[in-house]
Amino acid sequence: MTGLLELLGLGASAELLSLSGWGGNLLRGLVNSLQIAFGAFGMGLVIGLFGAYGKLYGGKVTRDLLAIYTTVIRAVPELVLILILYYVGSDIINKISAAMGGGRVEINGVAAGIWVLGVVQGAYATEVLRGAIKAVPTGQIEAAKSYGMPAFMIMRRVTIPAMMSFAVPGLANLWLIATKDTALLAVVGFNELTLETRQAASSTRAYFTFFLAAGALYLMVTLCSGVVFARIEKWARRGQPSLKGGTA
Amino acid sequence: MTSVKALMQPHRIVMMLIFAALVVWCALSLRWDWIPQYAPLALEGLWTTIWILAVSTFLGFLLAVPLGLAQAIGPWYLSIPARTFCTIIRGTPLLLQIWLLYYGLGSLFPQFPWIRGSELWPYLRQAWPYAVLALTLSYAGYEGEVMRGAFSGVAKGQLEAAKSFGMPRFTMFRRIWLPQAVRNVLPTLGGETILQLKATPLVATITVVDIYAVSSRVRSDTFIVYEPLLLLALVYLVIAGLIALAFRRFEQG
Numbered sequence: 001m002t003g004l005l006e007l008l009g010l011g012a013s014a015e016l017l018s019l020s021g022w023g024g025n026l027l028r029g030l031v032n033s034l035q036i037a038f039g040a041f042g043m044g045l046v047i048g049l050f051g052a053y054g055k056l057y058g059g060k061v062t063r064d065l066l067a068i069y070t071t072v073i074r075a076v077p078e079l080v081l082i083l084i085l086y087y088v089g090s091d092i093i094n095k096i097s098a099a100m101g102g103g104r105v106e107i108n109g110v111a112a113g114i115w116v117l118g119v120v121q122g123a124y125a126t127e128v129l130r131g132a133i134k135a136v137p138t139g140q141i142e143a144a145k146s147y148g149m150p151a152f153m154i155m156r157r158v159t160i161p162a163m164m165s166f167a168v169p170g171l172a173n174l175w176l177i178a179t180k181d182t183a184l185l186a187v188v189g190f191n192e193l194t195l196e197t198r199q200a201a202s203s204t205r206a207y208f209t210f211f212l213a214a215g216a217l218y219l220m221v222t223l224c225s226g227v228v229f230a231r232i233e234k235w236a237r238r239g240q241p242s243l244k245g246g247t248a
Numbered sequence: 249m250t251s252v253k254a255l256m257q258p259h260r261i262v263m264m265l266i267f268a269a270l271v272v273w274c275a276l277s278l279r280w281d282w283i284p285q286y287a288p289l290a291l292e293g294l295w296t297t298i299w300i301l302a303v304s305t306f307l308g309f310l311l312a313v314p315l316g317l318a319q320a321i322g323p324w325y326l327s328i329p330a331r332t333f334c335t336i337i338r339g340t341p342l343l344l345q346i347w348l349l350y351y352g353l354g355s356l357f358p359q360f361p362w363i364r365g366s367e368l369w370p371y372l373r374q375a376w377p378y379a380v381l382a383l384t385l386s387y388a389g390y391e392g393e394v395m396r397g398a399f400s401g402v403a404k405g406q407l408e409a410a411k412s413f414g415m416p417r418f419t420m421f422r423r424i425w426l427p428q429a430v431r432n433v434l435p436t437l438g439g440e441t442i443l444q445l446k447a448t449p450l451v452a453t454i455t456v457v458d459i460y461a462v463s464s465r466v467r468s469d470t471f472i473v474y475e476p477l478l479l480l481a482l483v484y485l486v487i488a489g490l491i492a493l494a495f496r497r498f499e500q501g
Contacts, residue, residue: 060259075488079448079460084477085258108422176339179312183341196342198351207355211348222339 005085013209022200022210029196030217031183036113036192041178043118045171053155066126073123079184081245085116086188099151109190117181132163164236172229178223189245193217250454273344278475282386286466292356293462294483296376297448298459304380305444308387309437316395317389330392337389342452345386350454379451387444398429437496442488 017023051070054062073081090107097105140162144154186195195212201207318330337345357363357372366381371377402425410420430437449460463476 027291029326041257060257061263064260064263072481072485075446075458076484077449080477080481080484083476084481087477139466180341184342185451186343192430194341194347195296195333197344201351207348207352210343211352214344217337218340219336223335 002172005233016200016204016206016209017213022204023213025200026193026210026214026217027128027198028220029193029214031193032110032190033179033192033194034221035110036117036185036190037175037178038123039110039114040117040181041175042136043114044121044125044174044178047122048129049116051126052129052133055126056133070123070126073120073243074127081120082116082184082188085119086112089115091244112183112188113182113192116185117178121178121180124174124177125171126179128174129163129167132167132170133159135166136162165233165240168229168233170238172225172233175224175225175229179218180224183218209246252416271385274478279472280475282466282470282472284476286462288329289457289465290459290462293457295454295476296297297445297458297460298487300376300380300383300443300451300456301315301448304383305406305441307380307384308444309391311388312395315392316397316399316429317397318340319392320399334389334392334434334448337386338393342381342386342447346379346382346450350375354380375451375454375456379456383444383447383451384407386447387440389442390443391437392438399425400434402428402433434495434499438492441491441495445484445487445491470485 015021017026051066055066058066080093090105092106093107097103136159141154141160144158149157168198182192183194185192186198189195197210201210204210254260270363315330315334318326318336322330363372364371401455406428407420410424413422446460452458452461455461460480463480466476467473
């Protein structure tokens with residue numbers, strides 16, 4: 001293995017990327033990135049579910065407020081939103097802490113990243129889930145209502161399972177956006193993969209090695225997610241006739 | 249477009265009043281005294297944002313057409329590289345791509361004396377060529393995928409009809425295939441262009457002074473945090489609105 005790498009002239013790169021060298025930092029960054037992406041995606045789903053219900057069944061004021069939320073978030077660059085939400089979040093926490101008699105609070109990078117990206121993801125998830133819920137035949141929801149099911153049970157037993165197959169492709173896209181958006185947190189100084197890479201690259205001057213390695217890591221996450229989401233979609237579509245024809 | 253009547257519902261009037269009050273409060277109680285000093289720089293930054301957006305979408309689209317075509321009908325030795333390119337671009341963060349090009353190429357080029365001696369060197373020493381290159385490649389990667397769908401979506405009968413008229417292949421492409429593909433894809437292109445607009449502030453991280461960089465400079469010079477950011481968000485909202493409006497015109501026209 002080592003001989004082969006030497007032969008290809010990659011010995012120096014392999015040494016730089018080894019786990020005891022900078023490779024460990026890169027992997028730590030990747031773990032941070034994935035943590036933030038998971039958290040933000042989950043938070044986005046929760047916001048999106050409530051947002052979609054609000055947009056579909058909410059009162060006039062709720063609907064208008066949600067329309068403003070989704071429009072503004074989707075029209076302003078993520079980088080700007082990240083800065084605004086970051087400062088707002090840390091200001092609020094510090095105000096609360098001051099009111100309770102505490103000092104300045106050091107904010108956990110992962111938590112801040114999840115909060116910031118979660119709010120952004122929520123806007124996109126609202127639109128995805130709204131479309132998916134609208135695609136569920138109304139007859140099914142009406143039937144559930146006529147059985148006297150409470151609203152939450154309808155959501156859990158009818159709407160969510162029935163909308164899954166419509167929502168999964170959009171959600172897969174959102175997950176990919178979430179993983180890539182974590183890179184933006186580098187600008188605010190979180191130690192996720194991109195920033196770790198840049199630090200490693202600028203201290204060793206091996207820019208190509210590290211940026212290509214990080215690119216490969218991101219690509220691996222993307223490709224694995226593609227496989228996982230294909231499985232999930234297949235599961236969500238179980239029992240539905242395939243659109244392509246052939247086996248259902 | 250929402251009509252005036254739709255806006256004149258009681259709850260919307262109340263919301264607009266609250267919004268107006270909020271704007272007035274912002275104007276009166278927040279600090280805006282830095283604006284006159286930074287206005288010239290901000291205009292320059294705005295111009296940089298807009299031209300980088302325009303150039304990279306235009307070049308990116310030109311690159312996306314062959315990428316889409318290669319994936320839709322190309323032989324395997326063209327379609328596989330095209331697909332790989334699109335997957336890599338879409339699978340990695342743009343920030344990483346920008347930094348790879350800027351820091352990577354930027355540290356590679358000075359090692360070659362013939363590049364340093366060439367007439368391009370004064371440009372290659374600046375940051376904007378890398379910014380434009382990265383944004384162009386990114387747009388091409390996303391659009392190549394979109395154009396693939398668009399090219400395969402054009403009805404076969406149309407192409408067969410053109411062929412039976414004895415049209416040469418290039419004329420057929422120019423007159424029938426491309427126009428129809430572009431027309432089908434215009435709504436998507438509008439959305440993608442807004443996404444591209446939202447990607448432009450990333451160039452500020454490699455020292456290109458766009459509108460975002462100007463707001464960061466205001467923040468670091470004066471320690472005013474929210475005002476420049478709010479104004480910046482407003483600027484992007486307006487540009488995104490204008491792009492959406494322009495594409496709606498295109499679609500109807």
